[in-house]
Structure formats: C-alpha cells, structure tokens
Amino acid sequence: MYLHITIIGSVLLRNLIIYHLMGFKYIEMNTNDFDYFLPKSLIAQNPIEPRDHSKLMILDRGKDDIEHKSFYDFPNYLNPGDVLVFNNTKVIPARVFGKSKFSNKDVELLLLNEEKDNIWKALVKPGKRMKIGDIFYVKSKLDSDILGVILDIDDEGIRTVRFEGEYDLENIGEIPLPPYISKKIQDTNRYQTVYSKYEGSVAAPTAGLHFTHELLQLLNDQGIKLAYVTLHVGIGTFKPVVVDNVSEHKMHSEWWELNQETSDIINNAKLNGNRVISVGTTSARLLEHAATNQKSNLLKPDSGWADIFIYPGYEFKIIDALLTNFHLPKSTLLMLISAFYDKDTIFQAYEEAIKSEYRFYSFGDAMFIV
Numbered sequence: 001m002y003l004h005i006t007i008i009g010s011v012l013l014r015n016l017i018i019y020h021l022m023g024f025k026y027i028e029m030n031t032n033d034f035d036y037f038l039p040k041s042l043i044a045q046n047p048i049e050p051r052d053h054s055k056l057m058i059l060d061r062g063k064d065d066i067e068h069k070s071f072y073d074f075p076n077y078l079n080p081g082d083v084l085v086f087n088n089t090k091v092i093p094a095r096v097f098g099k100s101k102f103s104n105k106d107v108e109l110l111l112l113n114e115e116k117d118n119i120w121k122a123l124v125k126p127g128k129r130m131k132i133g134d135i136f137y138v139k140s141k142l143d144s145d146i147l148g149v150i151l152d153i154d155d156e157g158i159r160t161v162r163f164e165g166e167y168d169l170e171n172i173g174e175i176p177l178p179p180y181i182s183k184k185i186q187d188t189n190r191y192q193t194v195y196s197k198y199e200g201s202v203a204a205p206t207a208g209l210h211f212t213h214e215l216l217q218l219l220n221d222q223g224i225k226l227a228y229v230t231l232h233v234g235i236g237t238f239k240p241v242v243v244d245n246v247s248e249h250k251m252h253s254e255w256w257e258l259n260q261e262t263s264d265i266i267n268n269a270k271l272n273g274n275r276v277i278s279v280g281t282t283s284a285r286l287l288e289h290a291a292t293n294q295k296s297n298l299l300k301p302d303s304g305w306a307d308i309f310i311y312p313g314y315e316f317k318i319i320d321a322l323l324t325n326f327h328l329p330k331s332t333l334l335m336l337i338s339a340f341y342d343k344d345t346i347f348q349a350y351e352e353a354i355k356s357e358y359r360f361y362s363f364g365d366a367m368f369i370v
Contacts, residue, residue: 027313029246044363047190055365080223081274087205087282088228090196093173098138141171200232206362207280227265231256231286253305263299275320291317311335326360
C-alpha cells in the first residue's frame with residue numbers, strides 16, 4: 001500500500017515538474033468540458049463581402065464586458081506602438097483526386113507536407129482500401145495523368161505517397177476547404193489572407209481573412225506595427241481530440257519560422273510596454289512555442305517544428321491580446337482561447353454570440369480578446 005502511494009506520488013511530482021517547465025499550472029480537464037451546441041445555420045458557408053464587414057465581438061478582460069462591433073471598427077481598439085503579428089502562410093492546392101489503378105475506384109488525397117521531392121505525407125480516402133504498394137492515377141488539368149504509389153502507412157493511417165515524374169500542384173490539386181463547408185467557393189483567394197506569401201498550409205489562418213489591403217494601410221498609418229511570422233497549418237487543424245483527459249492529447253508538428261525583423265519588433269514592444277497582439281491562434285502558438293523553446297520572453301530568429309498544445313493552465317509569455325474566430329466544440333483552438341481568458345467567460349461569450357447570430361468557424365465572425 002505504501003509503495004503504491006509512493007509510486008503514484010512520484011509520477012504526479014514528475015508530471016508537475018514537466019508542466020512547470022512547459023509553462024503550465026497543473027489543471028486536469030476533460031475534453032467534454034469544451035463541448036457546446038451550435039445550430040447548423042450559424043456555420044458560415046461563404047465569406048462575407050467585403051472582408052472587413054464581418055461582426056467583431058470585443059471581450060475586455062479588464063472590464064469583464066462584451067461589445068458588438070463590425071470588423072472595420074478593429075483599429076479603434078488599438079494604440080500606437082501596438083504590434084499585430086500575422087501568419088503569412090499560404091494554402092496550397094492540397095486536395096487531389098484520382099483513381100486506383102487496379103479497381104478504377106475514386107481516390108482522394110489531402111497532401112500534408114512534402115518530405116522531399118515528389119514524396120508527401122497524405123491523408124487518403126478511402127483509407128482502408130489503399131494499401132502499401134497500391135498504385136493510383138491523379139487527374140491533371142494537362143493532357144497526361146500523374147502516377148502515384150503508396151510507400152508506407154503510419155500508426156495513425158497517414159500515408160507516405162510518391163508521385164512519378166514532373167508535376168505542378170496547381171494542375172493536379174485544388175484548395176482544400178474544411179469539411180463543414182459544403183459547397184465550393186468560386187474565388188479560392190477568399191480562403192487566403194491578402195498578405196499570404198509562403199506556400200505550405202492545408203488550412204488558412206482564418207483570423208487573418210478579415211483584413212483588407214486598405215485596412216492594413218490604415219493600421220500602418222495609425223502607428224500600429226505590422227509583423228509577420230510563418231507557420232504552415234497542418235493536420236492538427238483537422239485532428240479531433242479523442243482522449244478524455246485534455247493533457248493526454250498529442251499535437252501534430254507544424255513547420256514555423258521567425259525572422260530577425262519580427263523578433264526585433266516584438267522584443268522592442270515588450271521592453272517598451274506596448275502590446276503584442278496575435279492575429280489568430282497559429283501566430284499565438286508559434287510565438288509561445290518560440291518563447292518556451294528558447295526559455296526567454298525575448299525572442300530570437302529561429303525555425304523548426306512546433307507541436308505545442310495550449311490549454312487552460314498555460315501561462316502565456318509573449319502575447320497580450322488575441323484576435324480569433326469562433327471555433328469548433330472540443331477543438332484545440334477553443335482550448336487555446338480558454339487558456340488565454342477564463343474558460344467560463346469564453347463560453348458565456350459563445351452563448352452570447354449564438355444568441356446574436358454570429359457566424360462561426362473559418363468564414364465566420366471574429367472575437368478580439370483584450
């Protein structure tokens with residue numbers, strides 16, 4: 001009995017030390033704690049026109065208050081010297097369609113990341129049918145189709161796929177939209193931010209979809225610092241949390257890069273007492289990963305793979321405010337914003353958003369937590 005208690009105590013102590021090193025206070029939470037009911041009619045199926053005419057909820061942590069505005073009012077809540085950090089990743093045409101060579105049945109791939117020339121990690125449908133060694137043909141917008149082969153399958157069902165010969169993703173793929181968007185959009189640029197630059201994502205950093213070129217210029221003229229980071233959004237966006245204990249969820253790694261210019265802008269803001277405002281959860285995860293990885297609240301240029309999972313109990317090191325969309329129930333994104341502000345208050349704000357018929361998810365409205 002004594003030995004059993006001692007072992008449990010040792011494991012708990014070890015976990016507490018690990019959480020402390022990662023910047024967490026130990027709080028045990030259940031995934032179901034992050035569930036809520038959303039009427040299907042509030043899932044935005046199309047982007048609003050123009051971009052900056054979506055609704056904007058202001059959630060002020062100092063006043064414990066909610067305001068309802070439009071996104072073009074966003075500059076009114078910023079101060080000269082504030083830093084906005086944008087994720088300038090660009091969504092690639094990662095959804096690819098083809099046919100199995102042997103059965104002639106349809107095959108669909110979601111290309112996740114290119115490991116080396118012509119070799120990709122991919123989700124494949126139907127997953128059970130496609131085995132190692134299976135060959136398929138991908139439809140091309142040009143004359144000849146592209147041959148592909150399944151090289152490997154990992155424990156989570158992700159395939160390693162090799163394409164034969166030369167190809168251009170633009171000719172064989174299309175921009176992947178989230179599964180809750182039921183119809184294709186005519187202008188796929190609406191699933192890109194106006195400042196997207198570096199290709200590599202399978203999903204857009206959606207908080208940035210609200211910005212127009214004119215709004216960015218207005219912010220710049222107002223004395224707001226605009227800084228850019230790159231995090232290529234990967235499968236973690238689609239991966240549900242299936243464990244009961246939130247802390248047991250494992251994030252997929254995503255490639256990120258932080259350059260010297262952005263590091264200097266953020267460090268100067270922190271030293272001068274100005275706010276660092278993350279545009280979206282992807283920028284927030286990158287900045288917090290960099291600070292945790294570098295063990296410092298002052299950043300330096302770096303790049304690599306990030307798998308940081310932020311949920312209640314995490315102590316933020318860099319960001320002072322967060323602009324974000326309204327997220328899926330039980331998602332890691334909802335857990336992140338529940339870590340940034342009190343979870344119960346976040347859920348009260350979501351209830352208010354539902355009553356006020358805000359639009360949810362990727363093409364939906366925005367929330368600014370200050």
